[in-house]
Amino acid sequence: MHQLTQAPGADPQCTGQEFQGKEETFAHTVITSIRATGITLGLRRLPAGFYTIVHHSGLEWRTENKRSSVKGDVVEWSGPIPIPSDQSATVCLEVYASFEFQPMLGAGEQLRKLTITVEQLSDCGEKHIPFTLFPKDGKIVSPCSSIVVTIERRSDESSDSLVSGPLCSTTNAPNVLEDATNHGHSALSRYRKHGGKRDLERSIAEFERALNTCLPNHPCRAAAQSNLATAKLILCRVEDTSAPFEIPLGLYHNALAARPVGHADRPSTLIQLAAVYLARFKKQGDEFDGARAAASLHEAMELSSTDSHENRAVSFMLQLYAGYRVGPTSGQSSVDSHSSSRLDEDPWILSAVLLKRFERYGDLADLQRAIGLLQNLVRCVAVWEDGYRAGLGSLGVALLLRFRHIGELSDLEGAISTLRDANDLTPHGHPDKPGMLNNLGDSFRARFERLGELSDLEDAISRHKDAVILMPHGHPDKPSHLNNLGLSFIARFARLGELRDLEDAISTLRDAFVLTPHRHPVKLTCLNYLGRSFIARFERIGELSDLEDVISTLRDVVVLTPHGHPDKPSRLNDLGGSFRARFERLGELRDLEDAILTFRDAVVLIPHGHPHKPSGLNNLGLSFRARFERLGELSDLEDAILTLREAVVLMPHGHPHKPSRLNNLGLSFRARFERLGELSDLEDAISLCSHSASVPIGAISDRFGASRNWILCARRMHHPSLLRAYSIAINLFPQFAWIGLSLTHRYAEVKRGAGVVREAAAAALDSGFPELAVEWLEQGHSIVWGELLQLRGSHEQLSSVHPDHARRLRELSAALDDAGATREQSLSTVSESTDDALQQDADRHRKLAIERDKLLQEIRRLPGFERFLLPKDFPQLRASAHSGPAVMLNAAETRCDVLIVLANVDHVIHVPLPGFDFQWAARLQNTLRALLGNARITRFDDRKGKLATAGGGSWESLLSTLWNGIVKPVLDALAFSTLGDLSRIFWCPTGPFVFLPIHAAGLYGTQYSSPSHKVSDFVISSYIPIASIIAQSSCPSIAPCGDLRLLFVPQPPSDGQDHLQGVARELKHISTVVGNSPSARTTLLESSVGTVEEVLGLMKDVDWVHFACHGIQDAAKSTDSGLCLANGRRLKISDIIGLSRSRGGLAFLSAYQTATGDEGLTDEAIHIAAGMLFAGYGGVIGTMWSISDWHAPVVARGVYEYLFRNGTRPDHRDAARALHEAVGRLRESGEASFATWVPFIHVGL
Structure with missing residues (x-):
């Protein structure tokens, strides 16, 4: 039985005296032993010993300061301590850790405090029941799993009934040295639990006061120095400066x-x-510091017993040192052996060692064991305990590592949940907060890579940004946090293609490189990541200098990475990728040979079973196939197939990169089919590519590429899966033009899938499914405009059934519409916008788009709304065609067809064009271009054109070809007559048909003077970008009332263009017409200034608008096409669509080429007239090419005379008929050539 000892600083004169005076108040019941378990759990400082204090009746007993064994962390103290006879009296038990033995300074750190009544203590003690300890008043207490108190009742006659007296009264005040030390420990403990820097500063101040109290020869001076050094080291890590390490x-x-x-x-x-x-070595990478640390640890190992906490700490720190070092560590096997023999009994430290070893060597058994240990520990530690948060953080990281190794989604979800809890439990300002945010960001990025949900990537970037902001400058972990932020930017660039993300990635990764000290082992990692970002920029921009710099940099990285380093294979892979990129750019075979050698070295170095093995094999296989394509050696193709097949086999199910690996293997089988003609190879290619395209994981670009390869293979053998391949491609296609991107970027992305929709429609027709062809054309045609229409829809059905969802959708759609317009305007005036403002616009735009996508998913789970805002099926499209037939003209490489949708016909009227193919349509487009060139009315002329003096026969040939080949078969199928009022018809062309004047088709000449040889004899033509836009006419219309406000925008005197003399005449004609209409009450506004801002402001308030000025179709950037206004500025398409008007009305664009789109985006109707339509105008009169300044006023006068013919307020829905009449009079006058009247068209309703 151990003798109770006197506490440091106690007054020896009071020992036992007060106890003797109160002896009668104690019963013959004593505590014979106190046993504490798990007392080192979560301690951040190495304990020297442990002791307990028992308080009751105003007295205090303190046990011996004892060491504990690492086996179970159990300490037991023996010694009789009396208990009061009063059963309601309270007894307080405290467990402390001390940090020195000779002598002990201060009380140390309190681990547990338990207050209990004598009755409860006796009951639990006699039954040996561990006390369940909970925090009091929400206070977080330090770890200690349980306390077992043994109680013994003794009779008066018992020979050993004597009990020990108390050490002193609890009222005895400690001396200054002990008081300062205790306050320092208390403040430091609070800092570790709550992260408040004031507590750390208070701790340092108290420890300094204690040290100043100790004279040079004071026996406690070394302890005071150690306490102050501990707090100073923490301050070094918080402030992250190098010099203070010396303190x-x-x-x-x-x-x-x-x-x-x-x-x-x-x-x-x-x-x-x-x-x-070690802390300074980790930050600066100086091997001298590492050697000093190792020497100190080895000496400590020799001086400590094998079952001591000191020996266990040595084992752990040697493992950390081995993990920090670059290259293979000498003596590593001995350290591992030592670890195995010393650490098995400590699950906390062992799990950390196992994780570090897994990261270094990739042995899955280490990771599995670490996760098991951490899961058990988290279950055993109470939520309020300090070690619980750290355990959650370690467990989340371990689960994330296992997901990346095996690919099980449950591990990833568990990692996110666990890391989110750990982050939530970490208060703001706590030094662990940046690390928690960084790890949580990594888990979100991993889920994005697996599932493709952009919201996860946005969450990842947000967490990484917060981690970087909260991490003080100079902290050794700041470069790694910057690296992770940079990698997330690269991931978003790869997904959305926004160049700004790539620029941010390069800037962030460059910062990480600069902040990493020279010779630090992480320096090469930063340089490697920076090299990857430059490769991405080369692939996007094509600057060869970027690639040359990358190759030079990555060569150095590989050379400086020692053999055996765990990152050596990935760095070789990056270098090999840069060689292959230069080969693809310059065609030098030497680069391809270097790539193959480099990839082969990487594959050899990657252990079997390592998660990076498939990536290395994939790169090597692709390089083999590239050499086959260059040299034609079949052995290279066989090697490619073998290598790529192994990469697919090793890739776990559900891995985000598996679709691309399957596609790569499929392409290799297709290549072998092309070489050998074995049908089984083509079937294997179809199987692999279809699997790649169909799985709901991986990058959209990879899946879309796989679907296109699937299509090519299926077409070769007329495979029954062809339509399914097209269906998947079309469903993926709109995701390229995601609504969260800028308008310009969305159009650039649409170009990637040009032609797929038209070919899909042709395949559907080949298989006898014309309705499917119509649905696909509508879904894939004018994707961007269709989404803009959705944003401005009213959604009455949703409002009537689920008004709250409808309200949220309206608010989000309006905000998203506004954000898109604001962002496009900011990009158009980038010189006037700051980088921060542009980034804020982009972030807001994306977040709104993500939120709206989630709301749409929620709405589609509601009964009856499963297809809400999804592409319309044929019955819905048919119901939209009330105003007239929607005529889709499809031009595919294999065939050309017309598909007619009528409201009163339950099927598609299919009109094949057997004598008309894609090449013929393209030739007609070239013919038209030549005719316009002969007439000197070209894309770059102004509104004023000159009359054609030659080529009239060619015009007649062009228009007769359109009549005989396209229009007449359509009119015959519809059985239209020239008798009575002419019907409306809505042309919806695709491909090269977009640029052909279908509305003017006919047989012209004196021999065809009867009214039955041209399209205008039968119908009134309008053009529409998508068929569903005419659904607006089926809605009940509100009769227009009140004053019709018409805005006239003439050519301003300062637009920098040639003066248009006909504008004044045009204004005079319009003024005369509207002024002579007594019942119309029309207000004619003339924009005298003509600035973009003034015109936009007026357009919001007026009903109709008429432009008589120059127009420009911007070939470089379609959304910058526009109308020339004052000061040389344009009213751009991007400005126009931002208006979001709701009043309908007419827009008359008496300007150059206002209804001609981008030749690179024939299916997207990117022209000024379409912009007006989607801004809310019900109908638009525009031109397909430059118009005559002499004839434009004639057409305008004819249009307005017809619209105001009755003296009542005109209806914009009569504009198509008005244009039909005006152009007809011009045509029949004989004074104008084809080039002057053909360009006028009507768009919309």
Whole structure:
């Protein structure tokens, strides 16, 4: 039985005296032993010993300061302590950790405090029941799993009934040295639990006060120096500056000098000194610091027993040192052996060692064991305990590592949930907060890579940004946090293609490289990531200098990475990729040979079963196939198939990169089919590519590419899966033009799938499914405009059934519409916008788009709304065609067809064009271009054109070809007559048909003077970008009332263009017509200034608008096409669509080429007339090419005379008929050539 000892600082004169005076108040019941378990759980400082204090009746008993064994972390104290006879009296038990033995300074750190009544204590103690300890008043308490108190009742006659007296009264005040030390420990403990820097500063101040109290020869001076050094080291890590490391190093060296060999506290001091050297080594990478740390640790190992906490700490820190070092560590096997024999009994430290070893060697068994240990520990530790948060963080990281190794989605979800809890439990300002945010961001990025949900990537970037902001400048972990942010930017660039993300990635990764000290092992990692970003920029922009710099940099990285380093294979892979990129750019075979050699070296170095093995094999296989394509050696193709097949087999199910690997293998089988003609190879290619395209994981670009390869293979053998391949491609296609991108970027992305929709429609027709062909054309035609229409829809059905959802959708759609317009305007005036403003616009735009996507998914789960805002099926499209037939003209490589949708016909009227193919349509487009060139009315002329003096026969040939080949078969199928009022017809062309004047088709000449040889004899033509836009006419219309406000925008005097003399005449004609209409009450506004801002402001308020000015179709950037206004500025398409008007009305564009689109985007109707339509105008009169300044006023007068013919307020829905009449009079006058009247068209309703 151990004798109770006196506490440091206690007054020996009071020992036992007060106890003797109160002896009668104690029963013959004593505590014979106190046993505490798990008392080192979560301690951040190496304990020297542990003791307990028992309080009751105003007295205090303190047990011996004892060491504990690592086996179970159990300490038991023996010694009789009396208990009061009053059963309601309270007894307080406290467990403390001390940090020194010779002598002990201060109370140390309180681990547990338990207050209990004598009755409860007796009941639990006699039954040996561990006390369940909970925090009091929400206070977070330090770890200690349980306390078991043994109670014994003794009779008066018992020979050993004597009990020990108390050490002193609890009212005895400690001296200054002890008081300052206790306050320092208390403040430091609070800092570790809550992260408040004031507590850390208070701790340092108190420890400094304690040290100043100790004279140079004071026996407690070494302890005071160690306490201050501990707090100073934490401050170094918080403020992240290098110089202050000298302070804790000096303090620990002084303490070590006072504790020679044989001193009980020398091993712990050596370990603390090593911790400072390791911290500086991790930050600066100086091998001298690492060697000093290792030397101190080895000395500590020799001085400590094998079952001590000191020995366990040495094992752990040697493992950390091995993990920090670059290259293979000498003596690694001995360290591992030591770890196995010393650490098995400590699950906390062992799990950390196992994780570090897994990251270094990739042995899955280490990771599995670490996860098991951490899961058990988290279950055993109470939520409020300090170690619980750290355990959650480690478990989340381990689960994320296992997901990346195996690919099980449950691991990823568990990692996110666990890391989110750990982050939520970490208060703002806590030093662990940046690391928690960084790890959570990594898990979100991993889920994005797996599932493709952009919201996860946005969450990842947000967390990484917060981590970087919260991490102080100079902190050793800041470069790694910057690296992760940079990688997330690269991931978003790869997904959305926004060049700004790539620029941000390069800037962020460059910062990480600069902040990493020279010779630090992470320096090469930063340089490698920076090289990847430059490769991405080369692939996007094509600057060869970028690639040359990358190759030079990555060569250095590979050379400087020692053999055996775990990152050597990935760095070789990056270098090989840069060689292959240069081969693809320059065609030098030497680069391809270097790529193959480099990839082969990488594959050899990657252990079997390592998660990076499939990537290395994939790169090697692609390089083999590239050499086959260059040299034609079949052996290279066989090697490619073998290597790529192995990459697919090793890739776990559900891995985000598996679709691209399957597609790569499929392409290789297709290549072998092309070479050998074996049908089985083509079937294998179809199987692989279809699997790649169909799985709902991986990058959209990879899946879309796989679907196109599937299509090519299926077409070769007329495979029954062809339509399914097209269906998947079309469903993926709109995701390229995601509504969260800028308008310009969305159009650039649409170009990637040009032609797929038209070919799909042709395949559907080949298989006898014309309705499917119509649905696909509508879904894939004018994708961007269709989404803009959705944003401005009213959604009455949803409002009537689910008004709250409808309200949220309206608010989000309006905000998204506004954000898109604001962003496009900011991009158009980038010189006037700051980078931060542009980034804020982009972030807001994306977040709104993500939120709206989620709301749409929620709405589609509601009964009856499963297809809400999804592409319309044929019955819905048919119901939209009330105003007239929608005539889709499809031009595919294999065939050309017309598909007619009528409201009163339950099927598609299919009109094949057997004598008309894609090449013929393209030739007609070239013919038209030549005719316009002969007439000197070209894309770059102004509104004023000159009359054609030659080529009239060619015009007649062009228009007769359109009549005989396209229009007449359509009119025959519809059985239209020239008798009575002419019907409306809505042309919806695709491909090269977009640029052909279908509305003017006919047989012209004196021999065809009867009214039955041209399209205008039968119908009134309008053009529409998508068929569903005419659905607006089926809605009940509100009769127009009140004053019709018409805005006239003439050519301003300062637009920098040639003066248009006909504008004044045009204004005079319009003024005369509207002024002579007594019942119309029309207000004619003339824009005298003509600035973009003034015109936009007026357009919001007026009903109709008429432009008589120059127009420009911008070939470089379609959305910058526009109308020339004052000061040389344009009213751009991007400005126009931002209006979002709701009043309908007419837009008359008496300007050059206002209804001609981008030749690279024939299916997207990117022209000014379409912009007006989607801004809310019900109908638009525009031109297909430059118009005559002489004839434009004639057409305008004819249009307005017809619209105002009745003296009542005109209806914009009569504009198509008005244009038909006006152009007809011009045509029949004989004074105008084809080039002057053909360009006028009507768009819309």
